[in-house]
Amino acid sequence: MLLRLTPALIVTLLVGPIVAGVGMVLLPAFGYLPALGGDALSLAPWRALFAQPGLAHSVAVSLTSGLVTTAVSLAIVLLFLAGTSGSRLDRWLRRLVSPLLSVPHAAAAFGLAFLIAPSGLVARLLSPGITGWERPPDWLIVQDPWGLSLMAGLIIKEIPFLLLMSLAALPQLEVPRRVAMARSLGYRPTLAWLKVVAPALYPLIRLPVYAVIAFASSVVDVAMILGPTLPPTLAVSILEWFNDPDLSHRFLASAGAVLQLGVTLAALAGWWGLECLARRLGRRWIDAGQRRRGEGCLRRIGKSAMLATTLAAGLGLIGLALYSVAGFWRFPDALPDTLTPQHWLGTLPSLGGPVSTTLIIAASATLLALLLALAALENEQRSGKYPAEGRLLSALSLLYLPLIVPQIAFLFGLVVLLESLEARARMALVIFGHLLFVLPYVFLSLAEAYRRFDPRWSQLARTLGRSPNATFWRIRLPMLLAPVLTAAAVGLAISIGQYLPTHLLGAGRITTVTTEAVSLASGANRRVIGVWALVQASLPLLGFVIAIGVPRLLWARRRGLQGAP
Amino acid sequence: MTSHRLDLENVDIRIDGQPLVALDATIGPGEVLTVMGPSGSGKSTLLSFLAGFLDSAFEARGRVALDGRDITVLPAEERGIGLLFQDPLLFPHLSVAGNLRFGMPRHTPDKSRRIAQALDDVGLEGFGDRDPATLSGGQKARVALMRLLLSEPRAVLLDEPFSKLDTHLRQEMRELVFDHLHQAGLPSLLVTHDRDDAAAAGGRLIELAD
Amino acid sequence: MPRLLATSTLSRAALLAGLVLAMPAVASPDLDDWNAVRDAARGQTVYWNAWGGDTRTNDYIDWVAERMAEEHDIDVVHVKVDDTSTAVSRVLAEKSAGNVTDGSIDLIWINGENFAAMKEHDLLYGPFAEALPHFALTRPDANPEMVTDFTLPTEGYESPWGKAQITFYYDSEEVATPPASIEALLDWAEAHPGRFTYPRIPDFTGSTFLKQALIALTDEREALYAPVAESDFEAVTAPLWDYLDALHPHLWRSGRQFPSSGPELRSLMGDGELALAFTFYPSEPAAAVADYELPESTRSYVLDEGTLGNVHFVAIPFNSPHKAGALVLADFLLSPKAQAHKQDIDVWGDRTVLDVAHLDADTQALFEVDDSNPAMLPADALQKTLPEPHPSWMTALQDAWLERYVDE
Structure with a gap:
């Protein structure tokens, strides 16, 4: 049966290209690249790499940004969930998850940079009234050498992701029952949540957490905007070496890509160590049995941190929106001198092509990903073989490889490989490239809802005489419509945000809003960047609107499906 | 009126080699066999086995025959065995009529009239278009029963179907369910831990050991 | 609208596939016979990799694409890159993979280090510049910067397009x-x-x-x-x-x-x-x-x-499958009409590479600089x-x- 082959198909589809891509980077990393005269294996690229000024600093920033970003994002998400009381503010913050998730990383980074820069929105709002500044102060805030602003930018984007993943996993933990139990033993609600829910939740979101570590330690676009510059992070350095006009730097870049893979793995190993430590400390904390101490403080930290990051993201976007219609905007004016539609009018005529290409690619990749994910999950249901909760080594968890292996470590190799296979169907290659990254996220978003689905529904349908296929189409799929559409929206957002895979696999010929935005961003025209960032953010937002709206419309007369996950 | 017979021949279910539940019984037309036992005695496992959902962790021996035909290895949807759960489990995305229609064999003539008739029978005339979520607990239970009967099963399994109902509804539903099963001449197997259920069913009683 | 676009892309792809099948190994055009080059270029799609960070430059390239479609039946596609070296990387990857006839780039906006690197590693097609009919208008004998890129002689492997100065x-x-x-x-x-x-x-x-x-x-x-x-x-x-x-x-x-x-x-x-x-x-x-x-x-x-x-140029990768189209495009970029339009401050404002003083009077008039913009350099400053x-x-x-x- 076709269904049974799906897991194997998925694993081949995802693992094959990555292994091949890494292989094609390993060769030049050891000096083998005949087109540039590298005919023999050597360690010269590594010697060149380690002689690069500032390499240790680059590696250190990449490593810490991987760990710190993840730890802070996770802590804020857990504290927020622990302290959540169903107030209007809480619900409002939760509702902002999807829109924030749909903001592309680069757009959020531009927004934050403009917010906190010495000439940014905050300084403008406070000047000259409070600060007395007529000129922006010469302060090093954005692109600081320690990578703090880089981490802040990543945290703003990773919180919505971890929050969404947690919200998807929570229903199966029967939170109200657990918390009620702990409260009956005298624990305050926030501490009850942290002590009885958080330890059970973590194994369920461990893979998304690992994906955040890998992403934060190897990100390129955000690091170019917010990261340190002297030297930049490892991933940015690698990209610069790959792009160096002196082609012999390709060897150095390849060695760097292999090193990046090592740095990401080291960050993961470091996290694993932190996990062990946290487990031990956490157990001691739980055993200590405090029921009240620190509860108010923890709750306030969680809520205010969540509020602060959400506001930062929102204000940053508002800043970009203002810039997209701004005439000249002199410091310290809080608003532009004049408003003009010129930047939008100049962009609109060239929008049609990129937008339709973006949607075609995103829809195809997402549809394929949904098909594969549903097939794999349905196969799981029918064969009754479930991967153990939180277990890492089941075959299907190889699905997450594309999230763990940095893009920069295998995409360049993959291009060379595909070239030598004479694969020239650019559009198909790009869609396939997107699938590598869309599938894991779609699977991640869908799996919990699917596995949690009460098996009695399907059993009932079967005893009413319906085949497994009919049961799938007529019961499981319609009842899971909301999570399926949410997974699709996540998939669309991921696809729309892809730059390197689109650019490299499409040979630059496939123009999406993201490739367009990135190439225009190199011109540093903040007004144009504002226009494109908003366009780029609005497309995935459309997906989330549909994902939330369609079930509401379709099930308007079915109360039992409203508020379903 | 049709009449059916369900034979359980030397059924023996084990887990990791340890015997869990063993049963040898024949259930005649309209008869209800009640199986009682504490939690963990294998009642639900027995139902899963009979309905065709036994987890591969269990090993089962013996034979199940419906009207003399061996159904032990048939997939669930081809067995002709209907199931009534603790919860009514009305499909939330279908209307009341949609729920009833879902279970009806494909070539049933005159489906709409039968649905209306069935709703009439349980005092729910005109409820066809309603959203199941708007029904009361008792109403839902009655729709679930009608959905089961309209699917024309040849035997029925009851998994503590009254345990979640309010006390005053419970007796009413017991009568309704057992009356209809008797009338339809269906052999039924009731799993419960409530002696009153067993008494209301009126048939033989088997108690499983711990 | 999106549907229309998609269909035209599809049919274009089909057409392209047909052409490639019909002429498996596209021979290099005969540079001595410009008419033959023009004929061969008809119907080709030229992928031009050029930095896309400036909306004015992008708009100018759009204008060029329109003219090329109208006057030469050539479909010019601007492949926007955030850095010229990504285009160099692409050609290098293709060479590494043994793709010597069906590269993905037909023309690159280039100069300096990138040119030196591509030339050193035999990634360029040429020499071709001398064969472009409009090339003579740059008067390379009198203006050596037209054939010199960062002190390296271009040897005809790139054709001048515009001038930059700090x-x-x-x-x-x-x-x-x-x-x-x-x-x-x-x-x-x-x-x-x-x-x-x-x-x-x-x-x-x-x-x-x-x-x-x-x-x-x-x-x-x-x-x-x-x-x-x-x-x-x-x-x-x-x-x-x-x-x-x-x-x-x-x-x-x-x-x-x-x-x-x-x-x-x-x-x-x-x-x-x-x-x-x-x-x-x-x-x-x-x-x-x-x-x-x-x-x-x-x-x-x-x-x-x-x-x-310095002068910035355009060059043709060694494995371009549409060299004829790329040549006609490079020549069009040198035409007084295209150069004058480019120099217009309302369009792009990039200075011409033509030796304006030696053009005929009517053509010279096209290049008159408007001095009224106070943010512009005085015309003599760039001497x-x-x-x-x-x-x-x-x-x-x-x-x-x-x-x-x-x-x-």
Whole structure:
């Protein structure tokens, strides 16, 4: 049966290209690249790499940004969930998850940079009234050498992701029952949540957490905007070496890509160590049995941190929106001198092509990903073989490889490989490239809802005489419509945000809003960047609107499906 | 009126080699066999086995025959065995009529009239278009029963179907369910831990050991 | 609308597939027979990889594409890149994979180091420039920069397209008299701490600033026009490092951080963080004023001793499958009509490579510069052009800078 082959198909589809891509980077990393005269294996690229000024600093920033970003994002998400009381503010913050998730990383980074820069929105709002500044102060805030602003930018984007993943996993933990139990033993609600829910939740979101570590330690676009510059992070350095006009730097870049893979793995190993430590400390904390101490403080930290990051993201976007219609905007004016539609009018005529290409690619990749994910999950249901909760080594968890292996470590190799296979169907290659990254996220978003689905529904349908296929189409799929559409929206957002895979696999010929935005961003025209960032953010937002709206419309007369996950 | 017979021949279910539940019984037309036992005695496992959902962790021996035909290895949807759960489990995305229609064999003539008739029978005339979520607990239970009967099963399994109902509804539903099963001449197997259920069913009683 | 677009892309792809099947190995066009080249070019799709960071440049390329479709039946696709070297990488990857006839790039906007690298590794097609009918209008015998790219003879492997020259600009409401030399710049920076900087090395514009300063400061200027290996790098560059050591504490962010690119300098000028900046494109300040990025009080100038200038070119990768189309496009870019349109400050403002004085009077009229824009350079300012040093200097300066200023 076709269904049974799906897991194997998925694993081949995802693992094959990555292994091949890494292989094609390993060769030049050891000096083998005949087109540039590298005919023999050597360690010269590594010697060149380690002689690069500032390499240790680059590696250190990449490593810490991987760990710190993840730890802070996770802590804020857990504290927020622990302290959540169903107030209007809480619900409002939760509702902002999807829109924030749909903001592309680069757009959020531009927004934050403009917010906190010495000439940014905050300084403008406070000047000259409070600060007395007529000129922006010469302060090093954005692109600081320690990578703090880089981490802040990543945290703003990773919180919505971890929050969404947690919200998807929570229903199966029967939170109200657990918390009620702990409260009956005298624990305050926030501490009850942290002590009885958080330890059970973590194994369920461990893979998304690992994906955040890998992403934060190897990100390129955000690091170019917010990261340190002297030297930049490892991933940015690698990209610069790959792009160096002196082609012999390709060897150095390849060695760097292999090193990046090592740095990401080291960050993961470091996290694993932190996990062990946290487990031990956490157990001691739980055993200590405090029921009240620190509860108010923890709750306030969680809520205010969540509020602060959400506001930062929102204000940053508002800043970009203002810039997209701004005439000249002199410091310290809080608003532009004049408003003009010129930047939008100049962009609109060239929008049609990129937008339709973006949607075609995103829809195809997402549809394929949904098909594969549903097939794999349905196969799981029918064969009754479930991967153990939180277990890492089941075959299907190889699905997450594309999230763990940095893009920069295998995409360049993959291009060379595909070239030598004479694969020239650019559009198909790009869609396939997107699938590598869309599938894991779609699977991640869908799996919990699917596995949690009460098996009695399907059993009932079967005893009413319906085949497994009919049961799938007529019961499981319609009842899971909301999570399926949410997974699709996540998939669309991921696809729309892809730059390197689109650019490299499409040979630059496939123009999406993201490739367009990135190439225009190199011109540093903040007004144009504002226009494109908003366009780029609005497309995935459309997906989330549909994902939330369609079930509401379709099930308007079915109360039992409203508020379903 | 049709009449059916369900034979359980030397059924023996084990887990990791340890015997869990063993049963040898024949259930005649309209008869209800009640199986009682504490939690963990294998009642639900027995139902899963009979309905065709036994987890591969269990090993089962013996034979199940419906009207003399061996159904032990048939997939669930081809067995002709209907199931009534603790919860009514009305499909939330279908209307009341949609729920009833879902279970009806494909070539049933005159489906709409039968649905209306069935709703009439349980005092729910005109409820066809309603959203199941708007029904009361008792109403839902009655729709679930009608959905089961309209699917024309040849035997029925009851998994503590009254345990979640309010006390005053419970007796009413017991009568309704057992009356209809008797009338339809269906052999039924009731799993419960409530002696009153067993008494209301009126048939033989088997108690499983711990 | 999207559907229409999709269909036309599809049919174009089908057409393309048909062509490729019909002529498996596309032979290089016969450059002696321009009519044959033009005929062969008809119906081709030319993928032109060009930096896409500037909306005006992009709009100009769109205009070129329209003209090419109308006049030559050639479909020009602007492949926007964020850095020319990504295009170089692509050709290199194709060569590594043995793709020698069906490359994905037909024309590249290029010069300097990237050209040197591609030529060195045999990644370019040519020589072809001499064969372009309009090439003669650049009068290469009288204007050697048309056939010289960073001191390297182009040998016909690229065709000139436009001219760039370091141009300083400032906000006249804030700065009364900007520094007129590299030496004066240091005094100015001391007096105005934090208001000037240059892009981080290895950025192109930043590296050019190093070269500009080196030319002004070194005692051995001639050494810069030969490969770096032929001179004593330490001795030649010592004055530069002394200068930078003195300058950095007075730069923006005290020289602990640098903007990532030339365009970012402009952005910082707009924010009021900088009071003085420079660009490689003389028309950029005026264009930025028109786009509301810079205040109307922006003024441009060049240093008294002149500033570095160079020519940018287009080149054809060795494995381009549409060389005929690329040749016709390169020739069109040199036509007086295309060059004049490009020089128009309302379009792009990129200076022509044609020797305007030797064109006939009617054609010359096309190139008359409008002097009324106060943010524009006076027309005579660009007479003082310093030629680019040998490309090996750029790499050596970059390495030395990184070694010196990247903190460990």
